[in-house]
Amino acid sequence: MADRLEDLFHERMVDVYRNAxxxxxxxxxxxxxxxxxxxxxxxxxxxxxxxxxxxxxxELWSRGRLxxxxxxxxxxxxxxxxFTPEELRIARQRLADHSxx
Numbered sequence: 001m002a003d004r005l006e007d008l009f010h011e012r013m014v015d016v017y018r019n020a021x022x023x024x025x026x027x028x029x030x031x032x033x034x035x036x037x038x039x040x041x042x043x044x045x046x047x048x049x050x051x052x053x054x055x056x057x058x059e060l061w062s063r064g065r066l067x068x069x070x071x072x073x074x075x076x077x078x079x080x081x082x083f084t085p086e087e088l089r090i091a092r093q094r095l096a097d098h099s100x101x
Contacts, residue, residue, distance in 0.1 A: 009079050010040030016070050020056070024065045028056045031070075041082060044074055048083075048090045061098045071095050 017032040031054075034043040047054050047070060060069050071091040074083055083091075 005078060005082060006039075006041050009044075009074075009082055010035070012073055012079065013040030013043060013070065016068065016073055019068050020060060020065070024060055024063045024068055026056070026059050026063065028059075031056045044070055044083075045087065048087050053094065057094060057098075066095055066098060069095070 013035045014032070017028050017035065020026040020028050020031075031043075034046065037043075038046065054070075057066075057069050057071060060066060066072055071094050073079060075088060075091050075095070080088055
């Protein structure tokens with residue numbers, strides 16, 4: 001079951017790229033390359049470990065589309081079950097720090 005959930009999460013990570021392109025006109029080429037090379041779950045974990053704000057997050061934030069970010073995706077059920085409490089804290093903190101109001 002966990003493997004199936006990881007496969008589905010990978011597909012949703014590819015959708016993050018597609019949705020950013022189609023809904024925010026942002027072509028996240030490096031993100032897609034990372035997801036393709038590492039797999040969706042590993043790519044998400046890598047991006048969460050970066051000490052700086054990932055370019056894609058910053059770009060989508062500047063376009064008012066935090067709902068299209070990887071961080072938003074991974075905090076949703078059932079995907080949140082794939083991540084540690086610390087990884088979820090990082091994602092939620094990024095979203096909270098950049099939310100309006």
